[in-house]
Amino acid sequence: MRYLLRRLLHAVLVLAGVSVLSFLFSEMSPGDYFAEMRMMPQVSPETIAAQRAQYGLDRPLPIRYARWLQSVARGDFGYSFAYNAPARQLLGVRARNTLLLTGTAVLLSWMLAIPFGIWAAVHRRGWARRAFGVGTSALLAIPDLLLALALLMLVVRTRILPVGGMFSVNVAEMTSLGKLQDLAAHMLLPVLVIVLGTLPALLRHVRAAMIEVLDAPFIRAARGHGLPENWVLFRYALPVAANPLISLFGFSLATLLSASLLVEVIMSWPGLGPMLLEAIFARDLYLVIGAVVFSTLFLLAGNLVADLLLYAADPRIRTEKA
Amino acid sequence: MAADGNQDGVGVQPLLRVERLRKTYAQRHPLSLREHSVTALDGVDMVAARGLFLALVGESGSGKSTLARCIACLERPSTGSIWFQDTDVTGLGESELRRIRPKIQLIFQDAATALNPRFSALELVEEPLRIQHYASARARAEKALHAMAQVGLPPDCAPRYPHQFSGGQRQRLAIARALVQEPELLILDEALSGLDLSLQAQIVNTLLELRKRHALTYLYISHDLGMVKQVADEVAVMHGGRVVERARTAELFRNPQQPVTRALVAAIPEIPCHRPTARSV
Amino acid sequence: MSHDRRIWAIAAVLIFFHAAAIFADFLAPYDFAAQDRGMAFAPPARLHFVDNTGVFHLRPFVYGIKLRQGSLTEYQEDRSRPFPIRFFVTGEPYRVLGLWNSRLRCFGVDEPGRILLMGGDGFGRDVFSRLLYGGRVSLFSGLLAAGLSLGIGLFLGAFSGFYGGWLDDIIMRVSEVFLALPWIYLLLALRAFLPLRVDPADAFFLLVGVIGFVGWARPARLVRGVVLSARERTFVLAARGFGASNSYLLRRHALPPALGVLLTQAALLVPQYILAEVTLSFLGLGVADPVPSWGNMLADLQQYHVLTSYWWMLIPGFALLPVFLAYYVLANLLHQRVKSLVL
Numbered sequence A: 001m002r003y004l005l006r007r008l009l010h011a012v013l014v015l016a017g018v019s020v021l022s023f024l025f026s027e028m029s030p031g032d033y034f035a036e037m038r039m040m041p042q043v044s045p046e047t048i049a050a051q052r053a054q055y056g057l058d059r060p061l062p063i064r065y066a067r068w069l070q071s072v073a074r075g076d077f078g079y080s081f082a083y084n085a086p087a088r089q090l091l092g093v094r095a096r097n098t099l100l101l102t103g104t105a106v107l108l109s110w111m112l113a114i115p116f117g118i119w120a121a122v123h124r125r126g127w128a129r130r131a132f133g134v135g136t137s138a139l140l141a142i143p144d145l146l147l148a149l150a151l152l153m154l155v156v157r158t159r160i161l162p163v164g165g166m167f168s169v170n171v172a173e174m175t176s177l178g179k180l181q182d183l184a185a186h187m188l189l190p191v192l193v194i195v196l197g198t199l200p201a202l203l204r205h206v207r208a209a210m211i212e213v214l215d216a217p218f219i220r221a222a223r224g225h226g227l228p229e230n231w232v233l234f235r236y237a238l239p240v241a242a243n244p245l246i247s248l249f250g251f252s253l254a255t256l257l258s259a260s261l262l263v264e265v266i267m268s269w270p271g272l273g274p275m276l277l278e279a280i281f282a283r284d285l286y287l288v289i290g291a292v293v294f295s296t297l298f299l300l301a302g303n304l305v306a307d308l309l310l311y312a313a314d315p316r317i318r319t320e321k322a
Numbered sequence B: 001m002a003a004d005g006n007q008d009g010v011g012v013q014p015l016l017r018v019e020r021l022r023k024t025y026a027q028r029h030p031l032s033l034r035e036h037s038v039t040a041l042d043g044v045d046m047v048a049a050r051g052l053f054l055a056l057v058g059e060s061g062s063g064k065s066t067l068a069r070c071i072a073c074l075e076r077p078s079t080g081s082i083w084f085q086d087t088d089v090t091g092l093g094e095s096e097l098r099r100i101r102p103k104i105q106l107i108f109q110d111a112a113t114a115l116n117p118r119f120s121a122l123e124l125v126e127e128p129l130r131i132q133h134y135a136s137a138r139a140r141a142e143k144a145l146h147a148m149a150q151v152g153l154p155p156d157c158a159p160r161y162p163h164q165f166s167g168g169q170r171q172r173l174a175i176a177r178a179l180v181q182e183p184e185l186l187i188l189d190e191a192l193s194g195l196d197l198s199l200q201a202q203i204v205n206t207l208l209e210l211r212k213r214h215a216l217t218y219l220y221i222s223h224d225l226g227m228v229k230q231v232a233d234e235v236a237v238m239h240g241g242r243v244v245e246r247a248r249t250a251e252l253f254r255n256p257q258q259p260v261t262r263a264l265v266a267a268i269p270e271i272p273c274h275r276p277t278a279r280s281v
Numbered sequence C: 001m002s003h004d005r006r007i008w009a010i011a012a013v014l015i016f017f018h019a020a021a022i023f024a025d026f027l028a029p030y031d032f033a034a035q036d037r038g039m040a041f042a043p044p045a046r047l048h049f050v051d052n053t054g055v056f057h058l059r060p061f062v063y064g065i066k067l068r069q070g071s072l073t074e075y076q077e078d079r080s081r082p083f084p085i086r087f088f089v090t091g092e093p094y095r096v097l098g099l100w101n102s103r104l105r106c107f108g109v110d111e112p113g114r115i116l117l118m119g120g121d122g123f124g125r126d127v128f129s130r131l132l133y134g135g136r137v138s139l140f141s142g143l144l145a146a147g148l149s150l151g152i153g154l155f156l157g158a159f160s161g162f163y164g165g166w167l168d169d170i171i172m173r174v175s176e177v178f179l180a181l182p183w184i185y186l187l188l189a190l191r192a193f194l195p196l197r198v199d200p201a202d203a204f205f206l207l208v209g210v211i212g213f214v215g216w217a218r219p220a221r222l223v224r225g226v227v228l229s230a231r232e233r234t235f236v237l238a239a240r241g242f243g244a245s246n247s248y249l250l251r252r253h254a255l256p257p258a259l260g261v262l263l264t265q266a267a268l269l270v271p272q273y274i275l276a277e278v279t280l281s282f283l284g285l286g287v288a289d290p291v292p293s294w295g296n297m298l299a300d301l302q303q304y305h306v307l308t309s310y311w312w313m314l315i316p317g318f319a320l321l322p323v324f325l326a327y328y329v330l331a332n333l334l335h336q337r338v339k340s341l342v343l
Helices: A001-027 A032-037 A045-054 A061-076 A089-120 A129-143 A144-158 A175-214 A217-224 A227-264 A271-281 A285-313 B063-072 B094-103 B121-131 B137-151 B167-179 B196-212 B226-233 B250-253 B259-266 C004-022 C128-163 C165-180 C185-191 C200-214 C216-233 C236-239 C246-254 C255-280 C292-300 C304-309 C311-339
Strands: B017-028 B036-047 B053-057 B079-084 B103-106 B185-189 B217-221 B232-237 B242-249 C047-050 C056-067 C075-084 C088-097 C100-108
Touching: A001 A061, A001 A285, A001 C165, A001 C236, A089 A129, A089 A175, A089 A227, A089 A271, A089 A285, A129 C311, A144 A227, A144 C200, A144 C255, A144 C292, A144 C304, A144 C311, A175 A227, A217 A227, A227 A271, A227 A285, A227 C004, A227 C185, A271 C185, A285 C165, A285 C185, B017 B063, B017 B259, B036 B053, B036 B063, B036 B079, B036 B094, B053 B063, B053 B226, B063 B103, B063 B185, B063 B217, B079 B103, B094 B137, B094 C236, B121 B137, B121 B167, B137 B167, B137 B196, B167 B196, B185 C216, B196 B217, B196 B226, B232 B250, B242 B250, B242 B259, B250 B259, C004 C311, C047 C246, C128 C165, C128 C200, C128 C216, C128 C246, C128 C255, C128 C292, C128 C311, C165 C216, C185 C200, C185 C255, C200 C255, C200 C311, C216 C246, C236 C246, C246 C255, C255 C292, C255 C311, C292 C304, C292 C311
Parallel strands: B053 B217, B053 B232, B103 B185, B185 B217
Antiparallel strands: B017 B036, B017 B079, B232 B242, C047 C056, C056 C075, C088 C100
């Protein structure tokens, strides 16, 4: 129990650190949203000063940070000047979309990585090893950018799937099932690209973890006792291999979120990625900070889930003192 | 193999004097507020004259290694003082200590970890000279080769790496490395424990040779009383962080006073075959 | 081939790529900014060896192209006049190492012909030439940024691991914050807080700085780990016994084992950083037109009509493949080599 509390505290501290870091960086930024406005001769300096005061941009840094922290605690992420709407709304919708995409990608990659990784670990000799090595190396070398563009090119030319956005234009007229199908169709390509990008590394790690466990003496003992292979594999080896794999899960989330950003931009999926980009170009710094903090939140939450799983799965952690 | 040249006479200042040495380690668990301290040395008093072969024995945890490191100035005692040739080394700063360090050298138990595996034998033996900015590269090499020769390592060993040597040779390298600084006090912290008996005997003979040649003083830490009995001039027994008994070797084994000593002496395996004693060379 | 030979072989391949970029002035037939609106999105030139009359020529040649009647996007060859490829031609001037002028180009065709080996972009600029020039930005920004990250990581990791104490705590906490963020978000955020429009010379160094700065955390932790374990070794204690100073111990005993690990890290880091530059430039936050980077050359592909009709615009993306493969193979080889070292 203390283990979990410690992890939670740690996550909160890191989140705080991230927010402070973002704020410090934003201080170094040479302009704010009103930089554009200042260049317009018809807007008087007084108006701009008043606007700045209204949004609290004229106060010193620690005060701005404190105010921001207070509003975040209330659930208010500030105001987006570019979109002319409360940031929270925007962040919420976009975050949900990113979560949908990344969540599905995470699920799919792990569902593929575990069985294939185990298979590769069991059949680690001969042709299987070569094929595995070459296959994963080849996939690893392909940058996500290229993969996304190339697959998009293919899909657009052949018109197999709808591309761009989450739904088709006429989604309002569809039945619930139709909407779901439409969503799935739009999700297929982005998820495929993300999964293909992260799968090779995952496969390698699963295989490596399994091999390490399968070489352990207690497995030999189990086999020596005449236990059937499947039993040995799934009831003995896999639970022990789960420990490093669960840690890997938390770790792989960062890569997944990064991969998803690019994919979202290229395939026009309305997630945090494209929003972050637009916010950057519009110099909408509060939105930028909000997007960064949100993505960190996802990451930390994912890590906490991994810690929970670890706690549940590994008895050694449960009985650890303090 | 009892020593000669042991100046136990009145009026001669001892080379080493340890007074009321205490060393405690504080262990703080990062998340708890409890402070748990371990007392390794609990008031050690000891004197060693020049030229003496003093053995320090005791069971594990009696504080032998800690004492060795304190005397070699690798650890700072909590209280007490260590006098080396009329200088209180416990009070010295690092730069002043640098002048004293060559004179007190410590040979560790495991030569494999005490020698950087990336250094060649010559580089290893030379290293103390490099650190002290001794003369030129050639002078250093000469001195190093000379030291190696004294411990029985021929010059063609010089370019080889530690993993290419045997355990006994590695320990000789460590001794050569200590010798190259012309020390006056050599502390051997269980330095021969990992070696087989014949090797131990060989190295001990070398040590005795060197003592004669360089007027060295030895502090020989061991838990092997069999070897101690044959080699040391005097024996000091440690228990619970203090020296509980001290006597000349023959006397100690004949008439152990303290219960601890008696237990240690009794534990020596006796091979019930005919003498002479193992004078293996 | 022995292990070390393989390492050198792969290194040679990588050096070849980088050399091609450095000598872009010579190897590329055209300057990276040289436009020809009449050849906007021209397809890659077809090399011919047999002319209209069926005669075989040893020297390949190309035909001029012009837009097909009634089409705005399709080209056809104008077979009236062949342009043989010549070598060591005079092209647009450039400066060698910034010292002296030259006009010598590796190959080209006579005016008014234009040889676009990999086709033309929206402004009719030669993709092949821009690929070579773009390599300068993309390949070297990755290399330099990796150097920066590793440098910072080495410095901080060494201090952190060796001296410990509160310095170590602070550095570790800060590194955790950096590692907590998905790196593209961190990269974009940092880029966001810097001026949007930078001229190309500054842009390059800005990119190197941002990318390099973002990635210091992992190398630092790696170095710290190695230094920490080395610090506990008996031979370090022994060296202290000889009067070694802290800086000596760091230099001669604690850091050397870290270098092997760092080298392997470097081989893994460089492709990531090249990708970072390419991504930033692709998104419009890196090097700007007309200076080519493999990233901004791909940016046009965000328009669907370009994506579907002009496949050669994807070539800069494909150029990344051999580079990445080479680096990964190198990393693998180095990893095995370092593992076999003692310590």
